[in-house]
Amino acid sequence: MKAAVLHAPYDVRFEERPEPKIEQPTDAILRLSATCVCGSDLWPYRGANVINSPTTMGHEYCGVVEEVGTGVTSVKPGQFVIGGFAFSDNTCPNCLSGFQSGCLHGGFFNTAQAPMLRIPQADGTLVPTSGKPSRGMIPSMLTLSDVMGTGWFAAEAANVKPGNTVVVVGDGAVGLLGALAAKIMRAERIIAMSRHETRQELARNFGATDIVTERGEEGVARIKELTGGLGADCVLECVGTPESMKQALGSARRGGYVSYVGVPHGVSLDAQQLFFTHVHLHGGPAPVRRFLPKLINLVEEGEIDPGKVFDLTLPLDQVAEGYRAMDERRAIKTLLQP
Ligand SMILES: [Zn+2]
Numbered sequence: 001m002k003a004a005v006l007h008a009p010y011d012v013r014f015e016e017r018p019e020p021k022i023e024q025p026t027d028a029i030l031r032l033s034a035t036c037v038c039g040s041d042l043w044p045y046r047g048a049n050v051i052n053s054p055t056t057m058g059h060e061y062c063g064v065v066e067e068v069g070t071g072v073t074s075v076k077p078g079q080f081v082i083g084g085f086a087f088s089d090n091t092c093p094n095c096l097s098g099f100q101s102g103c104l105h106g107g108f109f110n111t112a113q114a115p116m117l118r119i120p121q122a123d124g125t126l127v128p129t130s131g132k133p134s135r136g137m138i139p140s141m142l143t144l145s146d147v148m149g150t151g152w153f154a155a156e157a158a159n160v161k162p163g164n165t166v167v168v169v170g171d172g173a174v175g176l177l178g179a180l181a182a183k184i185m186r187a188e189r190i191i192a193m194s195r196h197e198t199r200q201e202l203a204r205n206f207g208a209t210d211i212v213t214e215r216g217e218e219g220v221a222r223i224k225e226l227t228g229g230l231g232a233d234c235v236l237e238c239v240g241t242p243e244s245m246k247q248a249l250g251s252a253r254r255g256g257y258v259s260y261v262g263v264p265h266g267v268s269l270d271a272q273q274l275f276f277t278h279v280h281l282h283g284g285p286a287p288v289r290r291f292l293p294k295l296i297n298l299v300e301e302g303e304i305d306p307g308k309v310f311d312l313t314l315p316l317d318q319v320a321e322g323y324r325a326m327d328e329r330r331a332i333k334t335l336l337q338p
Contacts, residue, residue, distance in 0.1 A: 058113030139307025149288025183207025
């Protein structure tokens with residue numbers, strides 16, 4: 001089979017890779033219906049992480065079970081399934097406390113921009129949908145593997161409650177779906193920080209009530225102005241840069257909640273600021289496995305349509321263009337069809 005391989009910054013190739021096989025009795029093999037490029041894939045793509053040797057890419061997927069190992073009991077060939085970007089046994093103490101992305105026997109995928117994918121810990125990782133989803137529903141199902149689950153975690157970690165005022169820092173796919181999650185959690189006011197017109201429109205479509213185009217100190221001042229000088233109850237930091245974290249912390253009210261789900265790059269925190277603002281901080285790689293049953297149900301019921309974040313669909317063999325379009329911000333998120 002052919003799959004995406006990153007050779008050097010800005011150099012993604014679609015090349016021959018061995019087809020995955022069952023290696024452990026707990027494995028399953030999926031034939032992917034769709035995969036995609038993640039905002040976090042842009043960090044290595046842009047050279048923020050050192051690439052020592054050609055590396056496979058991709059961690060978002062959904063598809064049909066092709067084969068299972070002898071120890072797998074919860075899914076069977078032919079079923080349509082979704083799993084998170086991390087695999088997990090879903091039985092260890094970390095999983096049972098709801099942090100499957102910190103599973104003692106888990107790990108992260110990096111071979112999903114491919115037609116076939118090996119799933120370790122298949123019983124703990126995969127969740128079947130109630131039936132085979134329609135073609136139109138597949139993009140939304142795909143988002144549950146990461147972006148929608150991560151947006152949901154961002155809202156939950158920021159303690160979004162009915163009636164709250166929520167600020168979303170970052171207008172990438174995760175930030176946009178964080179706004180959607182806050183809407184489903186019945187936030188009253190959702191302020192999206194974005195200066196990009198099509199993203200603003202999508203943020204409003206997902207539930208944002210206000211748009212703030214200012215950034216940095218001006219952005220913080222604008223949030224204060226919109227919240228009677230207080231700051232927001234909940235702030236979702238969905239980027240991972242020093243500037244975005246600073247903007248997020250500055251936008252929260254006294255005792256407010258800041259979640260951070262953008263992979264931090266170069267961010268350091270000022271303990272004195274944390275101390276004197278009474279801020280609650282929570283984040284990390286989203287335990288999307290925890291949210292899958294609920295989110296699958298919301299998609300199946302037509303309550304949410306997170307697949308709208310895909311504004312570019314390409315055949316998998318054009319994966320390099322998928323990366324370029326996102327890097328140049330011509331696309332919010334690229335769906336790839338194997
Ligand atoms: Zn576990």
